[in-house]
Amino acid sequence: MQNNTAISQLIEAGKWVSQKGWVPATGGNFSARTSTGFVVTASGHDKGSLTQAHFLQLDHQGERLAGAVKPSAETQLHLSLYQLIPDAQCVLHTHSVAATVLSQITQEHQLDLTGYEMQKALSGFTSHLETLSIPIFDNDQDIDRLSLLVSDHHLHTPIEHGVLIRGHGLYAVGRNIDEVRRHLEALEFLFSCELERLKIIGIQAGVTK
Numbered sequence: 001m002q003n004n005t006a007i008s009q010l011i012e013a014g015k016w017v018s019q020k021g022w023v024p025a026t027g028g029n030f031s032a033r034t035s036t037g038f039v040v041t042a043s044g045h046d047k048g049s050l051t052q053a054h055f056l057q058l059d060h061q062g063e064r065l066a067g068a069v070k071p072s073a074e075t076q077l078h079l080s081l082y083q084l085i086p087d088a089q090c091v092l093h094t095h096s097v098a099a100t101v102l103s104q105i106t107q108e109h110q111l112d113l114t115g116y117e118m119q120k121a122l123s124g125f126t127s128h129l130e131t132l133s134i135p136i137f138d139n140d141q142d143i144d145r146l147s148l149l150v151s152d153h154h155l156h157t158p159i160e161h162g163v164l165i166r167g168h169g170l171y172a173v174g175r176n177i178d179e180v181r182r183h184l185e186a187l188e189f190l191f192s193c194e195l196e197r198l199k200i201i202g203i204q205a206g207v208t209k
């Protein structure tokens, strides 16, 4: 994809994601694969008001090709996802309440979801009876180390739609901008449903004590 086209799509996605409330306080970062590598957001900016100046062009090894701004602190995770998943064309990282809390309240290393019709919005799913498993990685300020964990995991369990970082947020992946937006929206919807379900179960358990 052309750099300018990719950046325009990410700027639009940023406005949408921000309106949804999924990238508060400069949280989140976005990228798209290009013919020379990938474009990624600069660090520390509001992701709902991005301009062309808030992007860098990096090569296939993550080396800077263009853009004078500081790259996202989580650039290595984007690079790893492109290196691991040949079909991945776009990565959207968000910090929603549901993704943050759900990944924080479990000690498991995956979130299993089943019984939701919305699972069918994820590529490859045809029934609510299937189980959607989203891997959860412990958060780490050392993004290189976190990226290595993601890479090791992918070797035995390929990442398909995205990954959760505990107490941090979601990385959604897609084969184009429309698919990654659909994956992101479906996953965020499912996380919200699951969080509501757990809250209600908790309240019911308290009532019946």
Ligand SMILES: CSCCC(=O)C(=O)COP(=O)(O)O
Binding pocket: 025, 026, 027, 028, 029, 041, 042, 043, 044, 045, 071, 072, 073, 074, 093
């Ligand atoms: C204020 S959020 C903390 C950093 C983070 O997790 C994030 O997604 C944004 O980092 P960036 O360097 O891409 O702005």
Ligand SMILES: [Zn+2]
Binding pocket: 027, 028, 029, 074, 093, 095, 168, 169
């Ligand atoms: Zn983040």
